[in-house]
Amino acid sequence: MLDLNDPQLVGQSTPDPLRYAFARKHGAHAGSDSEVVPGSQVQTALQQALDGAGQPGDxxxxxxxxxxxRVRCSYCNFFQYASSQSLxxxxFDALCREIRHKAAQPWSQAAPFQAVYIGGGTPTDLSATQLQQLGQMLRQHFPLAPDCEITLEGRVNGFDRAKFESALAGGFNRFSFGVQSFNSQVRRAARRLDDGDVVMRRIQEIVAYNSAPIVIDLLYGLPHQSLEVWQQDLADYLESGAHxxxxxxxxxxQGLPMHRQVExxxxxxxxxxxxxxxxxxQGVRFMAIHHQRRLSINHWARDNRERSLYNSLAKTTAEILPLGAGGGGNVAGLQMMQTRKMEDYLDAIHAERYPVPMLxxxxAGQALQGHIKAAFDHGVLSRRALERVAGDDLYPTLLPLFRAWQDNGLVTLEPDYLVLTLAGxxxxxxxxxxxxxxxxTLRSEHQAA
Ligand SMILES: C[S@@+](CC[C@H](N)C(=O)[O-])C[C@H]1O[C@@H](n2cnc3c(N)ncnc32)[C@H](O)[C@@H]1O
Ligand code: SF4
Structure with missing residues (x-):
């Protein structure tokens, strides 16, 4: 039985659910418990998975x-290593080996890949030659779909003409830049390189190439970022011309440099x-006023050039083959996180072992969980789609919870759809x-009964 009086489950009953329904946001991903593969079986289990062909249509x-x-931003938890050319x-040399080794596995060749994402850290810190080589290697060794989205993430600092052109020559066809804020005071306090006007100019120049969708990340809630500054950041997105x-x-x-500086x-x-x-x-209103197309709860597009394929697929049941130190993914029912420790990564690659300490x-319900995460990221849960993935009539069982959320202003129940309100x-x-x-909970009770 679900405890529908538990505010952590149904939210607080408050006239202002947007601000006060729950105490605070949890981590970025919704997830659940999985079974750990014993350390001694990790290599064999992975090899078995990559020896298979997967399911048709995956x-x-x-x-x-x-x-x-190059520099750690004060709010960032993704930073791992300071860019040093020799490291x-x-x-890069080890990564190229890993690409060749993983691409040679039967699983990798069995079906086309729909999207590629080079994330970090700051992948744009690779040299122009490395960027081109990386793109070419991935396209040469993996069977990429003809319309595969190939994204390079990074920042505009140091991403000059030569790098951009090499990346395009390597086959990258989408670029995602962390801007965070265009306000120079906010940027300096966060230890971002370049002032806002420099970043604005550079984004405009890259957009003007008219060669690929250019998307940007903005963060809200940074020190010095008042509501007025945020409003200006939103306006600056439009001015930048980004797609x-x-x-x-x-x-x-806890543990972020920003946290210590505040203390x-x-x-x-x-x-x-x-x-x-x-x-x-403010952000949702701004995007609506300016007719930006909403692709998910947090993502908007100016026009049809931006598809955001990787982000939407990664949130569903798509399989993700990870490469590189700190990459995570899931293949043939196995979820893996590659080691973040550089030495361990280099050793494993040179020994032709998978650099995976934890598998x-x-x-069992992974597909259903993926579906729920994707639906909530989209803002709508469809009864029919839920039941197709769940394989049973789950929606009516969940209706009391949905009604409690509706009473608390988090969702609206439409015939056959659960729609998130702004607060939701x-x-x-x-x-x-x-x-x-x-x-x-409901399923384990059902099995026990
Ligand atoms: C891994 S970073 C890579 C982007 C690139 N290195 C840059 O900063 O320009 C990807 C995104 O994560 C987001 N991010 C980083 N730290 C965050 C935090 N503490 N809370 C929320 N988002 C964060 C930022 O918006 C950033 O653009
Ligand atoms: S550049 Fe990007 S990944 Fe690196 S510390 Fe800053 S936000 Fe994090």
Missing amino acids: TRCLYVHIPFC IDQY GVDLYQLIDM QGKLPPPADTATKATMFE LRAP QFWSVTLAQNLIRSVI
Whole structure:
């Protein structure tokens, strides 16, 4: 039985659910427990998976991780290694070996890949030659779909003409730049390289090539980023001409450099949850006023050039083959995280071992969980689609929970659809996590009965 009086499940009953339905946002992903593969079986289990052909019609993506940045931004938890040319070169060499080895596995050749994402860190810190080589190697060794989206993530600092042209020559056909804020005071406090006007000019120049969709990330809730500054950041997105934008709320974690600076009184505190909710509302309104097309809760596109294929596939049941130190993915029912430790990664690649210290067997309901996460990221859960994935009539069992959410202003129940309100959108990850946990509870009770 679900406890529909538990505010952590159904939210607080408050006149202002956008700001106060839950205490604070949890981590970025909704998830659940999986079974750990014992360490001694990791290599064999992975090899078995990659010896198979997978299921016909499976959707596949590649994720390549480049764990270097020139400077660590004060709010960032993705930073791993400071860019040093010799370490990058050593890493790149190992990555090329890994690409050849993984691409040669039967699983990799069995079906086309729909999207490739080179993430980090700052992949744009690779040299022009490396960028071109990386793109070419991936296209040469893996069977990529003819309309495969191949994204290069990074920042505009140091991403000059030569690099951009090499990346295009290598086959990259989408670019995602972390901007975070165009405001120079906010940027300096966050230790971002370049002032806002420099970043604006550079994005405009890259867009003017008219060769690929250019999308940017903006963060809200950073120190010094008032509501006025945020409004200007939104306007600056439009002025930049970028084809799309992700609006991310700042996740403030213990251990971030920013956290220490705030404690030492060197930085004003970042926005609290209620203020971030206001900033989210501001963002949603702004995009609606300016007729930006909404692709998900946090992502908008200016026109049809931006497809955001990787992001939407990665949130569903697509399989993701990871490459590089710190890359994560899931293949043939196995979930893996590659080691973040550079030495271990280099050793494993040179010994032709998979650099995977931790392997999980996906839980039985993984497809259903993927579906729930994707639906909440989209803002709508369809009864029919849910029941098709669940294989049974789950929706009526969940209706009491959905009604409680509706009473608390988080969702609207339409015939056959659960639609997130603005408040529900802000709390979408929490709601998806709560729904996944509820399904697990109800199913285990059903099995026990
Ligand atoms: C891994 S970073 C790579 C982008 C690139 N290195 C850059 O910063 O320009 C991807 C995105 O994660 C987001 N991010 C980083 N730290 C975050 C945090 N503490 N909370 C929320 N989002 C964060 C930023 O918006 C960033 O653009
Ligand atoms: S935000 Fe980007 S550039 Fe800054 S530390 Fe994180 S990954 Fe590196």
